[in-house]
Amino acid sequence: xxxxxxxxxxxxxxxxxxxxxxxxxxxxxxxxxxxxxxxxxxxxxxxxxxxxxxxxxxxxxxxxxxxxxxxxxxxxxxxxxxxxxxxxxxxxxxxxxxxxxxxxxxxxxxxxxxxxxxxxxxxxxxxxxxxxxxxxxxxxxxxxxxxxxxxxxxxxxxxxxxxxxxxxxxxxxxxxxxxxxxxxxxxxxxxxxxxxxxxxxxxxxxxxxxxxxxxxxxxxxxxxxxxxxxxxxxxxxxxxxxxxxxxxxxxxxxxxxxxxxxxxxxxxxxxxxxxxxxxxxxxxxxxxxxxxxxxxxxxxxxxxxxxxxxxxxxxxxxxxxxxxxxxxxxxxxxxxxxxxxxxxxxxxxxxxxxxxxxxxxxxxxxxxxxxxxxxxxxxxxxxxxxxxxxxxxxxxxxxxxxxxxxxxxxxxxxxxxxxxxxxxxxxxxxxxxxxxxxxxxxxxxxxxxxxxxxxxxxxxxxxxxxxxxxxxxxxxxxxxxxxxxxxxxxxxxxxxxxxxxxxxxxxxxxxxxxxxxxxxxxxxxxxxxxxxxxxxxxxxxxxxxxxxxxxxxxx
Amino acid sequence: xxxxxxxxxxxxxxxxxxxxxxxxxxxxxxxxxxxxxxxxxxxxxxxxxxxxxxxxxxxxxxxxxxxxxxxxxxxxxxxxxxxxxxxxxxxxxxxxxxxxxxxxxxxxxxxxxxxxxxxxxxxxxxxxxxxxxxxxxxxxxxxxxxxxxxxxxxxxxxxxxxxxxxxxxxxxxxx
Numbered sequence: 001x002x003x004x005x006x007x008x009x010x011x012x013x014x015x016x017x018x019x020x021x022x023x024x025x026x027x028x029x030x031x032x033x034x035x036x037x038x039x040x041x042x043x044x045x046x047x048x049x050x051x052x053x054x055x056x057x058x059x060x061x062x063x064x065x066x067x068x069x070x071x072x073x074x075x076x077x078x079x080x081x082x083x084x085x086x087x088x089x090x091x092x093x094x095x096x097x098x099x100x101x102x103x104x105x106x107x108x109x110x111x112x113x114x115x116x117x118x119x120x121x122x123x124x125x126x127x128x129x130x131x132x133x134x135x136x137x138x139x140x141x142x143x144x145x146x147x148x149x150x151x152x153x154x155x156x157x158x159x160x161x162x163x164x165x166x167x168x169x170x171x172x173x174x175x176x177x178x179x180x181x182x183x184x185x186x187x188x189x190x191x192x193x194x195x196x197x198x199x200x201x202x203x204x205x206x207x208x209x210x211x212x213x214x215x216x217x218x219x220x221x222x223x224x225x226x227x228x229x230x231x232x233x234x235x236x237x238x239x240x241x242x243x244x245x246x247x248x249x250x251x252x253x254x255x256x257x258x259x260x261x262x263x264x265x266x267x268x269x270x271x272x273x274x275x276x277x278x279x280x281x282x283x284x285x286x287x288x289x290x291x292x293x294x295x296x297x298x299x300x301x302x303x304x305x306x307x308x309x310x311x312x313x314x315x316x317x318x319x320x321x322x323x324x325x326x327x328x329x330x331x332x333x334x335x336x337x338x339x340x341x342x343x344x345x346x347x348x349x350x351x352x353x354x355x356x357x358x359x360x361x362x363x364x365x366x367x368x369x370x371x372x373x374x375x376x377x378x379x380x381x382x383x384x385x386x387x388x389x390x391x392x393x394x395x396x397x398x399x400x401x402x403x404x405x406x407x408x409x410x411x412x413x414x415x416x417x418x419x420x421x422x423x424x425x426x427x428x429x430x431x432x433x434x435x436x437x438x439x440x441x442x443x444x445x446x447x448x449x450x451x452x453x454x455x456x457x458x459x460x461x462x463x464x465x466x467x468x469x470x471x472x473x474x475x476x477x478x479x480x481x482x483x484x485x486x487x488x489x490x491x492x493x494x495x496x497x498x499x500x501x502x503x504x505x506x507x508x509x510x511x512x513x514x515x516x517x518x519x520x521x522x523x524x525x526x527x528x529x530x531x532x533x534x535x536x537x538x539x540x541x542x543x544x545x546x547x548x549x550x551x552x553x554x555x
Numbered sequence: 556x557x558x559x560x561x562x563x564x565x566x567x568x569x570x571x572x573x574x575x576x577x578x579x580x581x582x583x584x585x586x587x588x589x590x591x592x593x594x595x596x597x598x599x600x601x602x603x604x605x606x607x608x609x610x611x612x613x614x615x616x617x618x619x620x621x622x623x624x625x626x627x628x629x630x631x632x633x634x635x636x637x638x639x640x641x642x643x644x645x646x647x648x649x650x651x652x653x654x655x656x657x658x659x660x661x662x663x664x665x666x667x668x669x670x671x672x673x674x675x676x677x678x679x680x681x682x683x684x685x686x687x688x689x690x691x692x693x694x695x696x697x698x699x700x701x702x703x704x705x706x707x708x709x710x711x712x713x714x715x716x717x718x719x720x721x722x723x724x725x726x727x728x729x730x
Contacts, residue, residue: 083685085683085686090640091640091642091643092615092640092643093611093614093615093639093640094614096694096696097696099614101614101615101616101617104616104617105605105607105615105616105617107617108605108617108620109605109662109664111603111605111620112599112602112603112604112605112620112665114602135616135617138617139617142620262680263680263681263682263683264682264683265682265684287687288687289684289685291685297683300680300681300683301664302642302662302664303640303641303642303662303663303664304598304642304663304664304671305641305642305663306680306681307680307681308678308679308680309678309679309680310680312598312667313598313599313600314598314599314664314665318599331685331686332686332694333686333688333690333694334688334690334692334693334694335694336689336690336693336694338687338689345687346687346689347685347687348685348686348687
């Protein structure tokens with residue numbers, strides 16, 4: 001704080017300090033959740049993305065089955081993406097868009113793998129010849145007989161009627177109804193308004209007017225619940241959210257599934273170091289060439305020559321697919337079915353459902369849900385307030401320690417009087433307009449060339465430290481060192497509080513990774529600004545209150 | 556002639572170099588079409604084999620799934636009559652789907668062939684890449700057109716209907 005800053009308030013007594021820290025916390029909470037335009041806070045979402053980019057392959061954060069150390073039980077909970085591509089269609093003499101009869105043939109091939117369930121992520125909305133539709137229904141019935149549930153993507157419940165084929169009969173002459181052999185599931189994609197990233201997976205597709213649980217349940221949710229013991233209870237629990245657009249957060253891993261290394265020419269275990277953020281480099285991967293879910297290309301499945309390592313007797317193929325959830329999606333150039341993942345990369349849409357199912361399996365049906373969808377909402381925001389209150393208390397504790405030894409001294413980063421005196425003649429050489437022009441040019445250059453930012457900041461810090469070391473008296477340097485040590489200590493303590501809050505929120509309250517960037521920004525500098533503002537605010541109120549009291553007394 | 560000499564020498568060098576190189580590995584189609592290719596048995600034990608009917612010209616259709624013992628009750632090798640795209644094998648005179656004996660197709664994923672065993676194959680999988688380019692364009696459908704023919708004159712009712720009338724037409728949506 002500068003010399004002309006408001007006069008320091010007297011050291012607050014215990015109740016006063018508690019109230020002061022509470023006010024600071026409330027101010028921070030308000031600004032961290034400021035959302036006037038209806039777009040999500042970028043710091044909140046970016047905090048989450050960074051956590052997954054740095055630690056998404058750690059089992060403590062995201063215990064997905066493909067994580068290192070996964071046991072045999074985890075392999076039974078596998079999700080496998082089966083990717084239809086142009087080459088696969090060519091192997092059957094077909095081409096895009098995928099004909100219904102190809103789906104029928106391909107599903108019959110998948111039945112050999114004995115999966116736990118199959119999800120067909122294709123919207124079969126266009127009319128097809130009755131014979132082809134019947135062929136699909138017959139294969140679907142065969143799957144049903146073999147206890148392999150078949151989930152079909154729909155845009156609304158009525159879509160299934162398009163697949164009804166009145167003359168279609170099963171082997172015993174019994175008519176086959178589409179509604180009896182397919183389970184319709186919603187494939188609606190959710191994005192955050194601020195950056196169009198698909199971090200959230202909806203529980204169900206319904207309008208605000210419909211009651212919770214009455215919509216079309218999303219693919220991953222239904223598949224997860226129907227694989228368990230008590231499907232109705234599971235569905236009721238997972239769709240019991242008041243908001244129509246409620247969804248769960250997708251934990252995401254930057255590491256690819258080890259199975260994919262067989263076809264991906266990029267390494268499936270990339271390392272994204274947090275140091276990149278310090279070095280002002282991109283902190284998120286540019287693409288995901290090795291996706292986080294085991295992926296089997298349909299052409300390799302149809303033609304053993306393309307992947308002979310799947311086993312002469314298909315042992316590797318059966319190991320990965322038997323008892324797994326097969327998610328069949330398409331990956332055709334220019335088809336447009338792509339999602340922006342929480343790592344800000346693009347992947348075919350089927351991975352949205354596959355990762356969602358993987359999340360439900362990893363967190364055993366207790367996925368992470370944002371506090372705005374939780375009830376009672378006030379309790380979850382109260383948790384945030386509590387964390388910020390602790391951080392504000394640490395900040396005020398540090399300020400009080402500094403005030404004891406040197407009243408009026410708030411920030412360890414302000415220039416000393418001696419340094420100011422040394423710099424003043426340099427600045428005085430040129431008039432203000434020259435400094436404005438120089439400052440503007442420098443800021444323009446730094447805004448244009450990103451590499452200049454790091455160099456400029458480092459050069460400024462080094463220059464100021466040298467000046468301080470040369471001109472400041474020894475006693476003042478010691479005082480500065482003490483203040484810096486206290487600042488570092490308070491930062492460490494605050495980081496500890498943030499880490500504990502993160503863990504409590506994530507593991508116990510089922511909240512997605514918290515806004516640690518927001519917390520950290522308040523700990524590092526936000527509280528300084530907020531504190532100065534609240535002190536000034538308090539001083540003004542005190543003045544007004546005293547003036548009113550004295551006025552009443554004189555009357 | 557002198558002006559063509561460099562070209563002739565260049566071609567001769569290419570031919571010479573090719574003669575020194577090892578022969579390229581046989582493509583899947585070549586392996587599949589090798590003479591006397593037989594399906595020796597199932598690749599995956601007693602799991603049912605998905606069988607297709609139809610042909611490359613008119614398209615394939617899912618017929619049924621049947622175990623190897625139904626296809627070959629005496630566990631004999633079955634001759635491969637035709638091969639499509641190196642992976643779909645046609646077996647003739649098969650009555651696995653409860654129909655009169657006829658041609659049925661099976662994927663080489665589920666059966667072992669004699670040609671496959673006689674050719675040394677690589678163990679490496681083919682590299683794949685996901686299509687994640689986002690294009691500001693709509694992918695068009697490349698549908699084949701059916702030539703419109705003039706309707707047959709009404710004066711001759713005995714004349715057969717034109718072939719185009721037999722072409723599959725999209726069914727109306729069922730509601």
